[in-house]
Amino acid sequence: MASIGTTALVIEATDGSLEVDNRRPRRKKFRTWRLIVMVLAAAYFLAPLYAGLKFALQNDSGHFSFWAFQTLPSSQGFSAAFFLSMRLAIFTAVVELLLMVPTAIFVHLRLPKLRPMMDFVTILPIVVPPIVLIVGVLGSAPLWLKSSPYLLSVFYVVLAMPFVYRSLDAGLTAIDLRTLVEASRSLGGSWIRTLVSVIMPNLRAALLSATALTLALVFGEYTMANLDGWTTMPVWIAQFQQSDAHVTLAAAMALLIGTWLLLSLIVAADRSQSRRRRRRAGTP
Amino acid sequence: MAPFCIYTGVGLGVPIVYIIRNAFLTFQGKFTFSNMSLLVHGTYLKGFENSLLLSLLTSVVPGILGVFLAYSIVTSNSAVLKRMVATASAVLANFGGINLTFIFIAAFGTTGIITGWLNFVHIDPWNHGFDLYDFYGVAFVYLYFQLPLMVLVITPALGGLRQSWREAAQNMGASNWRYWRHVGIPVLMPSILGGMLLLFGSSFAAYATAETLTLGTVTLAPIQIGDTLAGNAIAGEANIGFAIALGMLVVLSITMIFYGLARRRASKWLR
Amino acid sequence: MTDVRDSPPVGDSRAAAPAGATVSLENLVRSYGKVRALDGLTLSIDAGEFVAFLGPSGCGKTTALRVLAGFEQPDSGRVIVDGKDLSNVNAQKRDMGMVFQSYSLFPNMSVLDNVAFGLKMRRQSGSQRRTKAAELLELVGLGDQSVKYPHQLSGGQQQRVALARALAIEPRVLLLDEPLSALDAKVRAELRDQIRSLQQRLAITTVFVTHDQEEALSMADRVCVMSSGHIEQIASPATLYARPTTAFVAQFVGISSRVPVQMDGSEVVIFGQRCPVRTGDSAAVTGPIDALLRPEDVAIDVDPDGTGFITHKSFFGATTRLVVQVGEIPVRVDVRSDVGADLALGEHVRPRIIARDVLIAARGPLEIPSDE
Numbered sequence: 052m053a054s055i056g057t058t059a060l061v062i063e064a065t066d067g068s069l070e071v072d073n074r075r076p077r078r079k080k081f082r083t084w085r086l087i088v089m090v091l092a093a094a095y096f097l098a099p100l101y102a103g104l105k106f107a108l109q110n111d112s113g114h115f116s117f118w119a120f121q122t123l124p125s126s127q128g129f130s131a132a133f134f135l136s137m138r139l140a141i142f143t144a145v146v147e148l149l150l151m152v153p154t155a156i157f158v159h160l161r162l163p164k165l166r167p168m169m170d171f172v173t174i175l176p177i178v179v180p181p182i183v184l185i186v187g188v189l190g191s192a193p194l195w196l197k198s199s200p201y202l203l204s205v206f207y208v209v210l211a212m213p214f215v216y217r218s219l220d221a222g223l224t225a226i227d228l229r230t231l232v233e234a235s236r237s238l239g240g241s242w243i244r245t246l247v248s249v250i251m252p253n254l255r256a257a258l259l260s261a262t263a264l265t266l267a268l269v270f271g272e273y274t275m276a277n278l279d280g281w282t283t284m285p286v287w288i289a290q291f292q293q294s295d296a297h298v299t300l301a302a303a304m305a306l307l308i309g310t311w312l313l314l315s316l317i318v319a320a321d322r323s324q325s326r327r328r329r330r331r332a333g334t335p
Numbered sequence: 336m337a338p339f340c341i342y343t344g345v346g347l348g349v350p351i352v353y354i355i356r357n358a359f360l361t362f363q364g365k366f367t368f369s370n371m372s373l374l375v376h377g378t379y380l381k382g383f384e385n386s387l388l389l390s391l392l393t394s395v396v397p398g399i400l401g402v403f404l405a406y407s408i409v410t411s412n413s414a415v416l417k418r419m420v421a422t423a424s425a426v427l428a429n430f431g432g433i434n435l436t437f438i439f440i441a442a443f444g445t446t447g448i449i450t451g452w453l454n455f456v457h458i459d460p461w462n463h464g465f466d467l468y469d470f471y472g473v474a475f476v477y478l479y480f481q482l483p484l485m486v487l488v489i490t491p492a493l494g495g496l497r498q499s500w501r502e503a504a505q506n507m508g509a510s511n512w513r514y515w516r517h518v519g520i521p522v523l524m525p526s527i528l529g530g531m532l533l534l535f536g537s538s539f540a541a542y543a544t545a546e547t548l549t550l551g552t553v554t555l556a557p558i559q560i561g562d563t564l565a566g567n568a569i570a571g572e573a574n575i576g577f578a579i580a581l582g583m584l585v586v587l588s589i590t591m592i593f594y595g596l597a598r599r600r601a602s603k604w605l606r
Numbered sequence: 607m608t609d610v611r612d613s614p615p616v617g618d619s620r621a622a623a624p625a626g627a628t629v630s631l632e633n634l635v636r637s638y639g640k641v642r643a644l645d646g647l648t649l650s651i652d653a654g655e656f657v658a659f660l661g662p663s664g665c666g667k668t669t670a671l672r673v674l675a676g677f678e679q680p681d682s683g684r685v686i687v688d689g690k691d692l693s694n695v696n697a698q699k700r701d702m703g704m705v706f707q708s709y710s711l712f713p714n715m716s717v718l719d720n721v722a723f724g725l726k727m728r729r730q731s732g733s734q735r736r737t738k739a740a741e742l743l744e745l746v747g748l749g750d751q752s753v754k755y756p757h758q759l760s761g762g763q764q765q766r767v768a769l770a771r772a773l774a775i776e777p778r779v780l781l782l783d784e785p786l787s788a789l790d791a792k793v794r795a796e797l798r799d800q801i802r803s804l805q806q807r808l809a810i811t812t813v814f815v816t817h818d819q820e821e822a823l824s825m826a827d828r829v830c831v832m833s834s835g836h837i838e839q840i841a842s843p844a845t846l847y848a849r850p851t852t853a854f855v856a857q858f859v860g861i862s863s864r865v866p867v868q869m870d871g872s873e874v875v876i877f878g879q880r881c882p883v884r885t886g887d888s889a890a891v892t893g894p895i896d897a898l899l900r901p902e903d904v905a906i907d908v909d910p911d912g913t914g915f916i917t918h919k920s921f922f923g924a925t926t927r928l929v930v931q932v933g934e935i936p937v938r939v940d941v942r943s944d945v946g947a948d949l950a951l952g953e954h955v956r957p958r959i960i961a962r963d964v965l966i967a968a969r970g971p972l973e974i975p976s977d978e
Contacts, residue, residue: 081410085407085410085411088403088404088407089404089407089408092404092482095478095479096423096427096479098442098443098449099435099438099439099441099442099443099479100438101442101448102438102441102442102443102447102448102449103437103438103441103442105441105448106441106448150338150339150342151339153338153339154338154339172343174591174595175343175347176347177536177540177587177591178536178584178587178588178591179347179350179351179584179587180540180541180542180557180583180587181540181542182540182542182557182560182561182580182583183354183540183560183580183583183584184347184350185564186350186354186560186564186576186577186580187349187350187351187352187353187354187580188350189564190350190353190354190577191349191350191352191353208342209342209343209347212343267429270431271429271430271431271432271434272431273431273432273433273542273543273547274432274542274543274546274561277543278561278564285431285432285433285434285543288433288434288437289433289547299437300437300438300441303433303434303437303438304434304438306431306434307430307431307434307438310426310429310430310431310434311426314422314425314426314429315422315426317425318421318422318425318426319422497709497710499706499707499708499709499710500709500710500712500713502675502677502697502704502706502710503704503706503710503711503712503768503771504712504723505676505677505696505697505698506675506697506698506702506703506704506724506772507698507723507724507727507771507775508698508699508701508724508727508728508775509698509723509727510698513727517712517715517723517726518712518714518715521714522712522713522714603713603757604713604714604757605713
């Protein structure tokens with residue numbers, strides 16, 4: 052799995068869109084070749100998805116059935132794992148936003164010179180991937196923290212930082228934070244007021260994007276959870292594999308579809324935001 | 336600002352320092368180079384080699400394929416296709432390790448559905464050297480998220496190739512091929528290299544997919560770290576995990592430094 | 607920045623340069639869906655002539671240039687250069703040098719390599735290429751910048767390199783697609799002179815596309831005013847200015863007021879005085895007519911019983927432009943600023959024609975060109 056941080060770097064660079072305005076060649080040979088490439092690519096990417104879905108929609112005797120999906124919620128350990136993941140996700144998202152929103156705003160407003168340093172800091176979690184992080188964590192964390200699953204949450208916050216920071220930063224740039232804040236303050240608004248009534252509502256797309264990604268990350272993170280010994284959703288899926296392949300696939304597909312929806316949300320949010328930024332800059 | 340610095344400093348700093356420190360300690364706490372020397376011999380060296388090789392393979396191949404795929408999409412006239420691919424790439428690049436493992440097994444495993452189809456037309460990949468669970472099998476699966484990542488990275492660079500360069504080249508008498516050779520590819524090269532470096536880092540650090548797919552049968556550095564944590568290390572070599580982790584940190588840092596350089600050059604030309 | 611006119615004449619390598627080619631566009635038609643970008647465009651250009659294509663956006667001037675260059679194929683019609691039909695010849699084989707609007711220099715090559723690129727494509731040897739390229743950079747005044755990269759140069763400098771690059775291959779035709787539009791006014795003016803004197807010295811047939819009438823009128827031997835894919839008028843700048851044959855052209859070259867008038871034999875009655883009509887096609891217009899006036903064609907006298915009163919006043923330095931409302935018609939009048947300073951808004955004035963004759967056209971609405 053490509054790290055969330057890596058994708059963050061990339062989505063930031065593309066504004067979430069692949070639109071490009073170039074007139075391009077229309078030679079026939081090129082078009083057939085292009086068609087072949089795209090068909091092959093589509094086949095490679097769709098095949099496993101199709102297989103997964105088919106397998107998940109079969110019962111033991113090989114007939115089409117929703118049975119696997121139906122028994123999923125009641126499978127042993129599923130709900131415990133699901134709710135654990137959910138709790139971790141919520142905790143992570145909350146801490147993440149509480150930490151990053153003020154920081155992003157602060158850096159944007161007061162310390163623009165610090166921006167390059169922030170860029171560096173947000174690359175850091177890519178240099179320290181989950182597998183490396185967990186090694187250091189397990190050795191150095193205090194016992195009281197280690198006995199709680201929220202230890203994972205603490206470090207999920209770190210893992211999610213690149214994307215969340217970039218998302219917020221892009222959002223703040225798009226709304227021209229400085230002007231809004233000055234306007235609000237000159238009209239007599241306190242800092243809290245400004246934050247709640249002026250900044251947050253305008254950051255909706257960025258906040259949505261950041262939260263969606265944090266959720267996707269927590270629900271998909273296997274490495275640290277497994278090695279720390281907590282049974283979150285992904286860990287459960289891997290363990291349950293022994294018992295029943297169909298149900299496992301159903302769980303995997305459900306997770307995939309959920310992730311797909313969340314990430315589509317992110318891309319859509321990013322695009323609406325960059326459209327806003329373009330409008331602001333005056334480009335049609 | 337302060338809470339952020341503290342949080343990050345502690346969150347990243349403490350584990351990193353711990354790793355660096357412990358890489359040079361024995362289990363009893365004495366300073367030693369033995370962990371590091373272990374690292375460059377035997378299975379651990381093999382693990383590192385394999386990881387580097389795998390990362391190289393899964394950065395160069397999807398890197399090149401990604402450029403072609405991205406070019407195909409960028410030059411199409413369908414806005415719908417472009418939007419679909421944009422979303423798909425962002426999503427596929429993030430596919431969780433274990434989910435990927437299972438759908439690949441379902442498709443290409445010994446009793447997989449695609450395998451079944453191929454058998455039906457008398458093509459039997461499994462008896463002809465294909466093995467989903469060996470080194471190349473892992474590479475095959477890695478392609479699934481590496482390729483979209485490359486497409487995401489290289490597409491804006493392709494978009495930055497100005498129409499006027501191509502026309503100017505044509506105007507000067509250059510054929511299609513000569514345009515690419517003298518202008519197109521050189522201008523794209525920093526972005527392509529940057530993309531491959533990113534892919535390299537992404538592949539090197541990946542754990543979940545490889546572990547769940549091979550269950551440890553393929554020696555890779557991240558998996559070896561996981562083994563030491565699960566208590567599978569040989570006694571007396573307990574701190575090898577830290578040494579491996581340190582090694583990984585070094586490799587990734589170097590990779591990201593070069594990535595930064597490539598990115599800087601690319602933005603100078605493609606503005 | 608060295609003035610190109612002071613540069614030493616180029617050496618022997620130029621002595622054998624071919625004079626420009628003759629160009630003939632025959633009945634070019636090009637449609638994009640329902641829009642006709644080129645509507646039967648026909649035009650002949652002499653060797654060594656500098657022709658400007660002038661018109662608003664969408665008039666087809668850029669399309670015409672691109673068809674000439676070979677980047678677009680016309681639906682029908684022919685492109686003939688030096689007697690040869692180039693309609694089926696690839697852009698890369700047409701031997702024309704083109705200067706684009708912006709960002710056309712190859713970013714991965716130094717300035718010298720950029721200029722030498724066309725020669726490289728023609729398989730000239732390395733040292734030969736570099737000498738030639740250096741000469742041309744000298745010609746455009748950038749001889750000392752040859753090792754720099756495009757992103758290190760200013761916009762004006764980049765366009766001069768682009769010009770050198772286009773000239774390096776000794777093209778039969780030089781094509782310029784709004785090369786000065788992306789530059790600031792001061793740089794634009796300097797470059798304008800440089801391009802024109804260079805072109806005259808080298809005697810290359812040149813086609814220059816622009817939407818700026820000042821550029822077109824000051825640089826070209828002939829100006830071709832276009833609208834909606836066809837030619838409105840093609841004539842020397844002086845002729846175009848003095849005798850615009852259609853209302854579109856007139857408004858493009860300074861006409862800013864339309865006054866309904868009555869025809870009386872070969873004269874019209876305007877502002878209570880009789881005025882001869884300018885000879886030309888407009889004399890044949892029948893039905894209700896307007897007189898087309900330039901701000902300098904009209905003078906005003908202060909008169910409390912006058913038919914007009916001042917509604918606007920704009921200071922332009924040497925002149926002051928007034929808008930005088932005569933009945934329902936706004937008439938734009940230029941006066942000297944010392945006179946204009948004494949005039950007040952609302953003041954009544956009597957307008958009169960001081961031009962020798964007036965241009966007339968069929969009655970219609972006024973279309974003010976965009977740089978008004």
